[in-house]
Amino acid sequence: MGGLLERKDTMEDSVNPKKLYIGNLPFALSEEEIKSMCSEFGEIAEFTMITDRQTGRPKGFGFVEYAEKEMAEAAMKALDGKEVGGRNLFVKVAQPKKPRDDRGSFGGGGFDGGRR
Numbered sequence: 001m002g003g004l005l006e007r008k009d010t011m012e013d014s015v016n017p018k019k020l021y022i023g024n025l026p027f028a029l030s031e032e033e034i035k036s037m038c039s040e041f042g043e044i045a046e047f048t049m050i051t052d053r054q055t056g057r058p059k060g061f062g063f064v065e066y067a068e069k070e071m072a073e074a075a076m077k078a079l080d081g082k083e084v085g086g087r088n089l090f091v092k093v094a095q096p097k098k099p100r101d102d103r104g105s106f107g108g109g110g111f112d113g114g115r116r
Helices: 003-013 031-039 069-079
Strands: 019-023 044-051 058-066 090-093
Touching: 019 069, 031 044, 031 058, 031 069, 058 069, 069 090
Parallel strands: none
Antiparallel strands: 019 058, 019 090, 044 058
């Protein structure tokens, strides 16, 4: 009976209030420019800009972790909705990555190796 509640509690406990998701980033903005913008609110412990595996191009979002929770809160308050490069940023506390085991397979079929 308590299985779902236990899982929810575990997920909530793993939310790091110092780590922010920053979305809707202009593709023309460099990693250094984004770091500079974020560092106005305090010491950055970790920064990750998400890029496409095949092309290496930015995907338009990233994660910044601050040294202190108050720094993250100040950054979120100031940056969420702020217009940068013609786009309004979307900033929130980052959620833990969800398991991806619920994805369907791509099938297996259709190729018979030339056998008839």
